Amino acid sequence: MVTKDEFRTAMADFATGVTIITTNDDQGQPHAMTANSFTSVCLEPPVVLVCVAHSTNTHQILADSGWFGVNILRQGQEEVGAYFARRPEDRTGGVDYSFSQGEDGLPILDDSMVYMGCQIIGSHIYGDHTIYLGEVKEIRKADVGTPLLFYKSRWYNPSGE
Ligand SMILES: Cc1cc2nc3c(=O)[nH]c(=O)nc-3n(C[C@H](O)[C@H](O)[C@H](O)COP(=O)(O)O)c2cc1C
Known part of the structure; x- marks a missing residue:
């Protein structure tokens, strides 16, 4: 039996954007x-997915709105x-x-590397998360x-700068 901690520690070795x-x-x-x-699912049509915990506000907002934007962060946006x-109630302090x-009216986070505007075309509930599939309708790079x-539960900069 794989424990939650064991699984989390193993996944922490998978570096992501x-x-x-x-x-x-x-x-x-x-x-x-x-x-x-976040990851890509297929090229034709261009589809991505994101797994969203049921404990988040985002989970219900996505279900209601049917759209989401993906904003890829760059170094410096830690x-x-x-x-x-x-949680929104804890988002205090002067973050710029x-x-x-x-x-399509979705919010774009200014200064991110890439923005993708996506229409939700499917979802799959599994355990405590829902996988949302989104067809990419707009890209800004x-x-x-x-x-x-x-990586390993921290921000990571391979160049060490
Ligand atoms: C690096 C990082 C990645 C995260 N990835 C996810 C994710 O893929 N899915 C998810 O549901 N929560 C993820 N979270 C946690 C959410 O950002 C967090 O629960 C947030 O408070 C949800 O906000 P909301 O309740 O306003 O939607 C991640 C947190 C960090 C620090």
């Missing part, structure tokens, strides 16, 4: 959360990543970020910076 998943809540206000469960990993709007990484 870091994204901010953006949506609009039922008041039309931007909502954002940090996620590293504070923004940490900020959106907290701003949103603009994508073609900044072509600046290098990606922020997450």
